[in-house]
Amino acid sequence: MAAFRAELQKARRRHDLLLCLLLPGIVVLWVGGLSPSSPEELANGYSALLYSIPVIEAILLPVMMAVLASRLWDMEVKGNTAKLLYTLQTRRSLFAGKAVFGTLEVLLTAVLELACVPVLGRVHDYTEAFPKGQFVYLFVCTLAVDLMLFFGELLLMLWCGNPLPALCVGIVGALVGLFSAFLPPLVSYFVPFGYYIPLSAYEVANWDQASHLVTYGTRAHNWGLLAFTILLGIGLFAAAWRKVQTEEV
């Protein structure tokens, strides 16, 4: 608890909340700009949103997670505080404080981002019934990939002691992840940065070339990839903890 309180104190003037608001803001602007108008589009409104959001996530979230993770440790590097902190608290409590704080930031980002879905539905009066089950699945998948990327980027930051590699990997990861989505599904499994897309439950069922009308359909939930994402996230979390535990300062 003291470690988490310390993280809250350290967060003063770092504007982390603004960062967490940034992503939902971009989603609202991006998806809101493509707001449906015809009755056919309104009847497909939520499906279109739940199809688009994983693509937007694949572009933005690897960078966002890199920013959140690197900022969380970078202040310790810049302030040269590790030697002091390890005499005031156990390594376990420092890492636990960081992990809880970071997880809450990621959770807040995911909640705010996905809260845009029902809000946009209401604003635009979608006629499609709100797909609760698919929405929860998307939330779980988003959170799982976010946390996996967050702890991966945190590990990179711990290794390098510099935010730049983590940010570069986040940017390159976003591009490669998006690109992999247009390659055979098997290829996309090798690019964790883009897992948002193969985990998505929505796909384009039909595109009417004459009317430019897109009809979306659902596909089976990818539980296997979701389980792998969670396991990978746990592995990266454990590796980051191991690094903090064994690092001599």
Added chain:
Amino acid sequence: MKPVIETHGLCKSYGGRTVVDHLDLTVPQGCVYGFLGPNGAGKSTTMKMLLGLVHPTGGSVELLGHTLNEENRIGLLRQTGSLIESPSGYLHLTARENLAIAADLKGVERRDIDRVLDVVHLTSAANRKVGQYSLGMKQRLGIATALLGSPKLLILDEPTNGLDPAGIQEMRSLIAAMPESTGATVLISSHLLGEMEQMVSQVGILNHGKLLFEGPLAALQRHARGGVLLRVLDAQRAAAVLQAQGIRAVTRPVQPDTLELPPMPDEALAALVGALAGSGAGVVGLTSQTKNLEEIFLSLTKGDGEVA
């Protein structure tokens, strides 16, 4: 009285390179202990091992009467203040906010923050962001953090680094007075030997990870006994007496009436002066020379020989 710090055969190696070699250190309670050595001697590594920041490859550390281990480390370190290498501080926070984080983690009342700020003369800058501080101010903030909770033991690694001359003088006075003013024992490292003489009562000299000397400053200063300068009216006659007694004297080219004699016991010196007076050399001055700490340190480190 039980020592505050004791190490037994403490060792640290990095990839086969021994940095600290079977170190047996004893820091008595209530003293300012100067830990001396050139850069790379192993001082910082030793201090980090005392704080559990670096794992020893051999030996053990006793802190405040308890063998240091992972279970009791934080409990013991809560009674300890430390400043290792460069000072720490969150650059986006003020000094007061930095100290609040340290105080909360250390379990110290926040009202102690004002006291430590006052001790290091940072009260007027307490609400400025640490990112705007000079290195000297950051160093003082580091000392303030170490002083939180009036610890029984302070471990300070070259705390005067980056301070201006006035700051150095201030820091020396603060540290030298600490055993009396707060009851704390201070272990302080430095490679600036001259500044240690003004602060410490006990000294340990480390080189290549080995302890060359440990004991009171006064004992070290006994090794400081140098030769004798003899000023006479007739240097040629004096030289003849010295030669007859088998004493090798060196004449100073710029002061032909002054002879430099090797160190000798007081009785032998008294007899020699009597002989010189009897020969008519005319003894007009006798000055006992003392080596400064730098010279002693160099003579100790040159041969790596242990000095009792």
